[in-house]
Structures are given as structure tokens and as C-alpha cells.
Amino acid sequence: MPSPRTDDPARPLRVVSVSRGSPHRDFAAEIALLGRRVRLERIGTDGDLREAARTYARLQGEADAFGLGGADLELVVGSRRYEIRESAALARHAGRVPVVCGAGLKTTLERRAVAHLDETLAWRGRRVLVTSAIDRWGMTEALYAHGAVLTLGDLPFLLGVPISVRRPATIAAIARVLAPVVTKLPFDWVYPTGRKQRASASGWRARLFQGQEVIAGDFHFLARYAPHDLRGITVLTNTTTPADMADLAARGVKAVATTTPRYDGRSLPTNLLEAAFVAVAGRHPLPTADLEAMVAEAGLEPDLWRATDEPVRPDAAHR
Numbered sequence: 001m002p003s004p005r006t007d008d009p010a011r012p013l014r015v016v017s018v019s020r021g022s023p024h025r026d027f028a029a030e031i032a033l034l035g036r037r038v039r040l041e042r043i044g045t046d047g048d049l050r051e052a053a054r055t056y057a058r059l060q061g062e063a064d065a066f067g068l069g070g071a072d073l074e075l076v077v078g079s080r081r082y083e084i085r086e087s088a089a090l091a092r093h094a095g096r097v098p099v100v101c102g103a104g105l106k107t108t109l110e111r112r113a114v115a116h117l118d119e120t121l122a123w124r125g126r127r128v129l130v131t132s133a134i135d136r137w138g139m140t141e142a143l144y145a146h147g148a149v150l151t152l153g154d155l156p157f158l159l160g161v162p163i164s165v166r167r168p169a170t171i172a173a174i175a176r177v178l179a180p181v182v183t184k185l186p187f188d189w190v191y192p193t194g195r196k197q198r199a200s201a202s203g204w205r206a207r208l209f210q211g212q213e214v215i216a217g218d219f220h221f222l223a224r225y226a227p228h229d230l231r232g233i234t235v236l237t238n239t240t241t242p243a244d245m246a247d248l249a250a251r252g253v254k255a256v257a258t259t260t261p262r263y264d265g266r267s268l269p270t271n272l273l274e275a276a277f278v279a280v281a282g283r284h285p286l287p288t289a290d291l292e293a294m295v296a297e298a299g300l301e302p303d304l305w306r307a308t309d310e311p312v313r314p315d316a317a318h319r
Contacts, residue, residue, distance in 0.1 A: 012037040013279040014062060017272040018055045019044045019069025020193040021220070025241055028262050031276075042069060042269065047092060047193040056093040062241045064279035066091075066099045067239055067271030070220075071187045073101040075134050075179060078172045082179040085185045086187050098284035102270030105260075105277075107138040108292045109270070113302040114142035114236075114257040119303065121214075121234060121257065123148040129208055131157050131217035131225075133171045139216060139236070139259070140168050151212065151269070156205050157221050158168075158182075164208060176211040192224050200224055209233075212309040219244065239269045245305065 013036055019025075023044035030039045045051040047070075056066060068087060075082045091099040114123070124147030133140040133152045144150055144167070151170050155161040159182075165171060182190065195230040205225045209215065215222055224243070231252030238258055240248075243263040248256055258267035277294050278284045286294075 004178065009036070010144045012039045013064045013276070014039045015041070015065050015067065015272060015275045016055075016059055016063045016281050017042045017067035017069040017269055017275065018052050018059075019067075019269075020049070020052060020187070021070035022046055022048055023130050025239075027241075027264075027266065031263060033276055036280050038279060040263075040268070040272055040276065042272060044070070047188060049086075053093040056090070056097075056099075060093075060095040060097045060248075063094075063097050065275040065284070066094050066097055067269065067275040068099055068101040069269055069271050070193050071101065072103065072135065073099065073288065074103055075175070075183065076103050076107055076137050077134050077175045077179070078137070078168075080172075080176070080179075082175070082183045084183045084186075084187060098275070098278050098282075100271060100274045100278055101282070102272075102274050104286060104291045105270040105274045106136055107140065108288060109273075109295050109300060110136065110139040110259045111142040112295065112300075113257075114139055116145060117236070117257050117302055117304065118146050121255070125149060127151070127180070127211060128214040128216050129153060129212040131215070131221035132167060133168055134158075134175055136217050137168075140171075143216065144168050148214070151208065153205075153208055153217075156208060157225065162204060192220050202227075222312070238267055241266045249307065253307065257305075258303045260302070261300055267303055296317055 015038055019042055021044045023046055026042050026044050028041045029251055071087050072084055073087045073091060074084060115174060123143055126148050128143055128148040129151045130140050131153045133154055150166055151164050153164055154171055155163045157199055201224050206227045209226055214234045214236060219237040219239055233253050234255045235248060235253055236257045238260055240258055260268045260273055278286055
């Protein structure tokens with residue numbers, strides 16, 4: 001579905017991520033993408049669904065595409081898709097403007113990022129905790145294909161059940177049973193939104209991090225549940241700010257790889273970057289093959305910071 005705005009190649013496209021997360025992570029930047037200037041914005045609503053709905057409605061005449069941040073529109077697990085009812089209802093407030101949650105890039109860009117990083121991080125045999133496989137299915141399958149020894153934390157981190165599994169196929173089987181029910185629940189029952197993103201929750205889940213070499217997946221699960229001491233750990237994630245990077249460095253991480261490039265000190269949210277591709281293409285939905293071709297043409301590569309690199313300051317851009 002095209003944007004309701006009249007297209008002018010000289011006009012910067014406007015892409016807005018309306019996030020259920022904290023406004024403390026808001027930013028605005030302008031990038032060049034496939035021959036177009038794109039203004040990227042993030043607006044956090046601190047978990048307030050009504051405020052998120054009002055923001056979509058208010059900006060639908062100004063934005064070329066929206067991202068849904070701090071939540072998912074759907075979960076993609078293998079060949080199956082599970083729509084999240086609450087998010088679908090929220091997205092309707094955007095009117096005719098396309099809304100994406102980043103699921104397409106989690107399937108395409110994150111697989112490419114894992115393959116690219118294998119040259120330096122060598123996944124085979126490494127012990128990797130994936131905080132949620134159904135949230136990062138492309139990443140999970142790629143790590144498994146490259147020989148990583150996985151611990152999949154969907155049941156502990158999403159549902160509070162102290163059972164972890166090893167194989168993506170097991171998670172896919174569990175999803176077939178539970179996803180039709182879970183996707184009808186309020187999203188903040190299973191994922192930290194708003195103020196929960198700024199609060200750490202110590203407890204039994206911290207034990208899942210013990211003995212791991214890599215923590216992979218959504219940054220907010222790590223920020224909420226990981227122990228403070230992360231000495232020697234490699235982090236594979238997305239959407240980190242300069243403050244996040246400084247915090248990880250202070251906690252002793254060995255390296256931080258982000259699946260999206262870094263602009264002005266932060267790695268872009270997948271929902272915002274996918275919305276930018278939709279705006280540039282001028283159509284929605286984007287088939288997987290088209291999105292893969294656009295990612296390849298744009299030459300997007302993951303960002304890798306190592307502890308031996310220049311120190312990270314929370315108020316300075318890291319590249």
C-alpha cells in the first residue's frame with residue numbers, strides 16, 4: 001500500500017517508529033538509503049497504548065511509513081506467522097500509512113549478519129543463549145546452522161517457566177500449541193515495555209546466563225535479566241544507544257555485535273529500518289525477495305565493537 005503523501009524525489013521521506021518503550025531512547029536522524037534521504041524518528045510512549053494510538057493518528061498525514069517499536073505485529077516461526085491481536089488493533093490507528101514491526105528484517109538482515117560475523121566470531125561450538133527464538137527466528141536458525149550450541153530462553157523469559165530448550169524445532173513445536181493463545185494476551189505480559197525497560201529484575205533467570213559465551217537477542221531482555229558481571233561475554237543484539245554500549249563495556253563484555261548499522265552512536269531498530277525500506281520502495285507489504293534485494297543493494301553490514309577498541313562514552317557517538 002503506497003503512502004498517502006504525494007511522492008517528490010527531492011523530499012526527504014519521513015519514517016517514524018512509535019514505540020511502546022521508554023521515551024528516554026528517542027532520537028531523530030537523517031540518512032541516505034538507496035538514493036533517497038530518509039528522516040528517521042523514534043517516539044517512545046512509555047507503555048501507554050492510548051498514547052501510541054494517538055501518535056499514529058496524529059502523524060498519519062505526515063509519515064511515509066511507521067514502525068511499531070517495543071512490540072511485534074506478528075511472530076514468524078519457521079513457515080508460520082502468528083498475528084498479535086493487541087498490536088494489530090494498535091496499527092489500525094495509522095490509517096492508510098504502512099506499519100511494520102521489523103519481522104521482515106529479522107528474517108533477512110539478521111541471517112546475513114550472523115553469516116557475516118561468522119568470519120570473526122566463529123559460531124561453531126560456541127555456547128549461545130538466545131533470549132527468545134520466536135522473537136529472533138532468523139537469527140536463531142542462522143546460529144544453529146553455523147554450529148552454535150544454543151540455549152533458547154523463550155519459556156523462561158516470555159512465560160516465566162523455568163525450562164530452556166536447545167533446538168529451534170522444539171520451539172517451533174511449542175509455538176504451534178501456545179502461540180494462538182499467547183498472541184491474544186496483552187503484550188506487556190510477555191515483554192518488558194515502558195518503565196519495565198529501565199528496571200532490572202534479578203532472580204532465577206540470571207542462572208541461564210551462567211556458562212554462556214554469547215548472549216543473543218533483543219537488548220531489553222538482556223538489560224532486564226542479565227547479571228551485572230558479563231566479563232568475557234560477547235553480545236549479539238540490536239538497538240543499542242551510546243549509554244547502552246558504555247554500560248556493557250563497564251560490565252566487562254568482550255564484544256558487542258549489532259545486526260543493524262550504527263548511526264550517530266546507536267544501532268537502528270529493525271522496525272524503523274524496515275519502515276525506511278517500505279517508504280523508499282513506496283509499497284507495502286514488501287515480499288521477502290524484494291527486501292533481501294534491497295538489503296543487499298544498500299550494503300548494510302553489522303557493527304562490531306570489541307573491548308580493545310576505543311572506550312565508549314554514554315554521551316559520545318560510537319562507530
